[in-house]
Amino acid sequence: MAGRDEEKSESVSIARELLGWLFYILIIIGLTYLIVTYIGQRTRVDGSSMETTLSHGDHLLVDKISYRFHEPDRYDIIVFPYLHAENTYYIKRIIGLPGETVQVVDGYTYVNGELLESDIYGAEVMESANMAAEPVVLGEDEYFVLGDNRNHSSDSRDPSVGVIKRENIMGKAWVRIYPFDQIGVIKHE
Numbered sequence: 001m002a003g004r005d006e007e008k009s010e011s012v013s014i015a016r017e018l019l020g021w022l023f024y025i026l027i028i029i030g031l032t033y034l035i036v037t038y039i040g041q042r043t044r045v046d047g048s049s050m051e052t053t054l055s056h057g058d059h060l061l062v063d064k065i066s067y068r069f070h071e072p073d074r075y076d077i078i079v080f081p082y083l084h085a086e087n088t089y090y091i092k093r094i095i096g097l098p099g100e101t102v103q104v105v106d107g108y109t110y111v112n113g114e115l116l117e118s119d120i121y122g123a124e125v126m127e128s129a130n131m132a133a134e135p136v137v138l139g140e141d142e143y144f145v146l147g148d149n150r151n152h153s154s155d156s157r158d159p160s161v162g163v164i165k166r167e168n169i170m171g172k173a174w175v176r177i178y179p180f181d182q183i184g185v186i187k188h189e
Contacts, residue, residue: 037064038064038065039063039064039065040061040062040063040064040065040171040174041061041062041064041170041171042059042060042061042062042177043059043060043062043079043089043091044057044058044059044060045057045058045059045060045091047152048149048152049091049092049147049148049149049152049153049154049155050077050091050092050093050147050148050149050153051148051149051152052148052149053077053093053148053186054077054091054148054173054176054186057178057179058176058178058179058182059176059177059178060091060173060174060175060176060177060186061174061175061177062079062170062171062172062173062174063171063172063173063174064170064171065171066171066172067169067171067172071098071166072094072097072143072166072169072172073094073097074094074095074096074097075093075094075095076093076094076172077091077092077093077094077172077173077186078091078092078093078094078143078145078164078169078170078171078172078173079091079169079170079171079172079173080092080145080164080168080169080170081168081170082161083168084160089170090145090154090155090161091173092145092146092147092153092155092156092164093145093146093147093148094143094144094145095109095111095116095144095145095146095156096111096136096138096143096144096145096156096163097138097143098138098139098140098141098142098143098166099138099139099140100112100138100144101113101135101136101137101138102132102135102136102138102144102156103129103132103133103134103135103136104126104129104132104133104157105129105133106125107125107126107127107129108125108126109126109146124149124150124151125150126150126151126157127151128151128157129157130157130158130159131156131157131158131159131162132144132156132157136156136163138163139163141165141166141167142163142164142165142166143156143163143164143165143166143169144156144163144164145161145164173186174186
């Protein structure tokens with residue numbers, strides 16, 4: 001009889017151990033889901049549109065929580081979905097804020113009729129203004145974005161991208177995690 005009680009006790013102990021592990025695994029899966037959905041997400045830069053700030057192949061963490069507490073600022077580097085292809089995201093720098101008027105004249109950016117002199121990120125004169133050749137008036141929830149590599153970027157000047165609605169901003173590029181020799185917080189200003 002004692003052998004049966006020991007076997008039963010051992011079976012109960014194993015079942016409790018398995019349930020304990022299952023509980024911890026479910027907690028980890030739940031926390032991972034919450035983090036990826038609401039706090040941060042990993043993404044990879046594909047292309048040269050953000051050179052020299054970000055390079056092709058850079059792996060980044062995107063901060064998805066900050067914009068729940070404050071609005072995006074000029075020069076923030078944001079991630080947003082490309083609306084014409086599923087699972088494709090763009091990464092660009094905010095140049096124009098809601099309510100502003102943006103125009104590209106002779107290769108230079110003007111916001112509300114004034115030259116954006118502090119725009120140090122686009123080191124080259126833009127060859128094409130596309131739809132920004134005429135003033136682009138931003139709505140209350142719209143942002144005008146440009147790639148840092150202005151002449152090799154599909155951005156708000158391109159009708160296929162256009163202005164970015166606030167609701168479509170996934171988050172702010174936060175930390176470069178690869179390549180390892182360039183790990184660090186991404187500077188936005």
